[in-house]
Amino acid sequence: MSLELELQTLRTRVGLVENRHLEVFRVEGARAFEAVDDAVPQRLFLQDAQITQTLLLADDATIVADLQIARDDEAFFLLCEARPGLSAEALLRERLGTNEVTVQPLSATHAVWSVHGPWAWELLGEALGQEIVGQPYLSLQHVAGVTCFRGGKTGEFGYDLLVPRAEVEPTITRLRELGVRYELGPLSLEALDHAALENWFFSVRFDALWPYTPVELQLQWRLWHEKHAYRGASAVAQQQAGGAARRLTVLHADAPMVAQAPVMLEGERIGHVLRSARHSLGKGHVAWAMLDAPVAMAGLRVQAGDVAARTVSPPTVQNESLGIDPNKHSFRYGRRVG
Amino acid sequence: MSGRFADRTVVVSGASRGLGRDFAVAFGREQAWVAVGFRERVEQAEQTLALVRQAGGDGVVLPLDVTRAASVNAAVAELQAARGGVDVLVNNAAVVRDELFALSSDEAFLETLETNLTGAVRLARALVRPMVAKRGGAIINVASVSALRASPGQSSYAAAKGGLLSFSHTLAAELAPSGVRVNAVVPGLIATGMTMRVDARLRESRTKCIPAGRMGTGDEVAEVVLFLASDAARYVYGQALVVDGGLSL
Amino acid sequence: MNPQTSAYLERRRQVLAEVRDILITRLKVERAPEHIDPDAFLFGTGLGLDSVDAVELVVALEQRLGLKLPEGARTLRSLRTVGTVIDQVLGVEEAP
Numbered sequence: 001m002s003l004e005l006e007l008q009t010l011r012t013r014v015g016l017v018e019n020r021h022l023e024v025f026r027v028e029g030a031r032a033f034e035a036v037d038d039a040v041p042q043r044l045f046l047q048d049a050q051i052t053q054t055l056l057l058a059d060d061a062t063i064v065a066d067l068q069i070a071r072d073d074e075a076f077f078l079l080c081e082a083r084p085g086l087s088a089e090a091l092l093r094e095r096l097g098t099n100e101v102t103v104q105p106l107s108a109t110h111a112v113w114s115v116h117g118p119w120a121w122e123l124l125g126e127a128l129g130q131e132i133v134g135q136p137y138l139s140l141q142h143v144a145g146v147t148c149f150r151g152g153k154t155g156e157f158g159y160d161l162l163v164p165r166a167e168v169e170p171t172i173t174r175l176r177e178l179g180v181r182y183e184l185g186p187l188s189l190e191a192l193d194h195a196a197l198e199n200w201f202f203s204v205r206f207d208a209l210w211p212y213t214p215v216e217l218q219l220q221w222r223l224w225h226e227k228h229a230y231r232g233a234s235a236v237a238q239q240q241a242g243g244a245a246r247r248l249t250v251l252h253a254d255a256p257m258v259a260q261a262p263v264m265l266e267g268e269r270i271g272h273v274l275r276s277a278r279h280s281l282g283k284g285h286v287a288w289a290m291l292d293a294p295v296a297m298a299g300l301r302v303q304a305g306d307v308a309a310r311t312v313s314p315p316t317v318q319n320e321s322l323g324i325d326p327n328k329h330s331f332r333y334g335r336r337v338g
Numbered sequence: 339m340s341g342r343f344a345d346r347t348v349v350v351s352g353a354s355r356g357l358g359r360d361f362a363v364a365f366g367r368e369q370a371w372v373a374v375g376f377r378e379r380v381e382q383a384e385q386t387l388a389l390v391r392q393a394g395g396d397g398v399v400l401p402l403d404v405t406r407a408a409s410v411n412a413a414v415a416e417l418q419a420a421r422g423g424v425d426v427l428v429n430n431a432a433v434v435r436d437e438l439f440a441l442s443s444d445e446a447f448l449e450t451l452e453t454n455l456t457g458a459v460r461l462a463r464a465l466v467r468p469m470v471a472k473r474g475g476a477i478i479n480v481a482s483v484s485a486l487r488a489s490p491g492q493s494s495y496a497a498a499k500g501g502l503l504s505f506s507h508t509l510a511a512e513l514a515p516s517g518v519r520v521n522a523v524v525p526g527l528i529a530t531g532m533t534m535r536v537d538a539r540l541r542e543s544r545t546k547c548i549p550a551g552r553m554g555t556g557d558e559v560a561e562v563v564l565f566l567a568s569d570a571a572r573y574v575y576g577q578a579l580v581v582d583g584g585l586s587l
Numbered sequence: 588m589n590p591q592t593s594a595y596l597e598r599r600r601q602v603l604a605e606v607r608d609i610l611i612t613r614l615k616v617e618r619a620p621e622h623i624d625p626d627a628f629l630f631g632t633g634l635g636l637d638s639v640d641a642v643e644l645v646v647a648l649e650q651r652l653g654l655k656l657p658e659g660a661r662t663l664r665s666l667r668t669v670g671t672v673i674d675q676v677l678g679v680e681e682a683p
Contacts, residue, residue: 130534218624283683299679312682313670333378440642
């Protein structure tokens with residue numbers, strides 16, 4: 001299936017993908033909280049079933065993994081996407097230490113299937129139970145034999161289902177059967193990353209971002225300023241104290257922009273394009289660019305290589321999901337967003 | 339053994355799922371003939387009807403959009419033709435459009451009022467003359483504990499349900515001489531469709547305020563609806579029976 | 588740099604400072620101004636504001652920045668990030 005069709009599915013209906021790139025670990029033990037708290041840059045102030053988003057950094061504050069932490073009573077689920085070439089398990093074991101906590105990789109016993117799209121809640125509500133519909137963003141719940149994490153990085157409703165291997169076949173078969181009414185389609189990782197770019201979600205697979213830090217990438221919200229002991233903390237503090245010289249900024253243009261192309265403002269070079277994509281709803285082209293901090297702002301007319309572009313405030317999609325009220329709208333019953 | 343409602347004609351609006359389904363099935367257990375009202379969810383309404391039949395009752399699925407006079411009139415005409423009248427009306431159809439008031443719109447407020455209050459009024463009005471003509475009938479309006487105990491974000495829902503309570507009260511006095519009884523049931527937090535679709539964190543925090551220590555079940559509310567509709571309640575007029583595990587206390 | 592461009596950038600910096608101040612003083616976001624990224628998401632993810640905060644934010648923006656926001660659900664759709672708030676204040680064309 002073409003990327004274009006997958007994106008249509010993701011932006012207007014429901015898509016399904018086995019998410020092999022998201023590795024899930026369970027951390028348990030009397031000192032589970034302390035072990036996770038010491039390892040991550042984010043404040044671990046979580047109510048039961050709540051999820052927080054953070055990162056794992058190298059000493060120079062570049063990003064080695066995208067990490068979500070979900071509290072499950074006194075234990076934690078860690079949902080980790082490591083930079084390609086790195087092992088999520090090795091990273092986590094190294095950061096968490098081995099004393100007094102168990103770190104159990106769940107990929108041998110479970111699979112992760114992800115459901116994304118403006119109507120994902122309705123399909124899953126039918127397949128797993130109505131409590132899915134009331135599940136808050138960034139939370140987990142155990143329902144119908146699976147653990148459902150609500151989050152996603154596409155701007156649409158998104159759920160990652162942790163399914164015991166023995167239950168995968170019946171669960172996915174049922175989703176596909178019920179999914180016919182929702183025009184459920186397959187998704188690829190490429191489609192998810194494309195949507196992430198448009199919707200201003202970081203992906204650890206964007207190799208052009210690898211040289212940069214959370215301060216430059218506008219990911220400071222994934223760090224907590226009162227934490228100083230995690231890997232990369234001193235590099236972060238140093239950069240924050242001096243102010244970053246450059247900052248990730250989003251461009252929009254009618255024509256395709258090319259990675260590495262220089263970005264010019266009134267004839268002066270102010271940065272370069274990192275990654276570009278065609279807008280999934282046919283609205284031109286979107287790019288992420290690294291620009292000099294003083295001019296890294298929306299509302300400027302620039303040149304991206306040969307292409308006339310403007311700097312814009314992300315996200316660059318008005319997501320259909322934002323207009324949906326599950327108490328009012330329904331794909332199945334034809335009550336779409338007006 | 340014949341049930342309390344053997345061969346009686348019962349209409350439940352919004353019966354394709356949730357509490358409405360529980361009410362329909364409970365009447366089915368008492369061998370009633372149940373018109374399963376629905377707006378769009380025909381397939382789910384058919385499932386409700388199958389459950390009604392399994393329970394020992396019978397009936398039909400009935401397209402019934404209480405926000406549209408034409409739909410209400412057509413439904414009532416169909417019932418008159420099939421059954422010659424209606425013995426029990428359960429005004430259950432409702433929507434939730436929770437918004438914080440300071441950011442709310444006329445549109446969502448009016449939509450809530452239109453279904454939860456005006457819709458119930460419209461359906462009662464369409465059925466009341468045949469009931470008066472037969473000098474008998476029971477109307478049960480399904481209100482909500484939101485009308486009694488404040489729940490931030492639910493001002494439109496509470497206003498509509500509060501209006502429904504006042505409507506019940508007044509209508510009961512007006513119709514009593516004609517032999518038609520009007521009462522209301524006031525469900526609390528019930529572990530069924532609508533409650534399960536609200537934010538889980540909100541649901542949990544409100545469950546903690548219930549003296550009985552748990553959410554209610556649909557059947558626990560249905561028992562009370564059956565009572566209000568039955569001859570056992572023949573001297574009960576214009577009351578609002580609260581079924582909420584003590585939440586409103 | 589073209590003086591118009593400089594003036595625009597200066598104005599945008601001022602509004603960014605105002606919005607950060609509102610977030611810190613009115614909405615109790617526990618971060619230093621410069622740690623609030625100019626394009627951070629406001630609700631759910633990012634700064635993690637909730638719907639009660641939304642009321643505070645809308646009132647503060649209308650009071651301090653003279654912004655008039657649409658009623659109902661559309662309000663929040665125009666307030667997705669710090670940057671989209673600034674766009675509203677400055678009348679900058681939205682992303683597609």
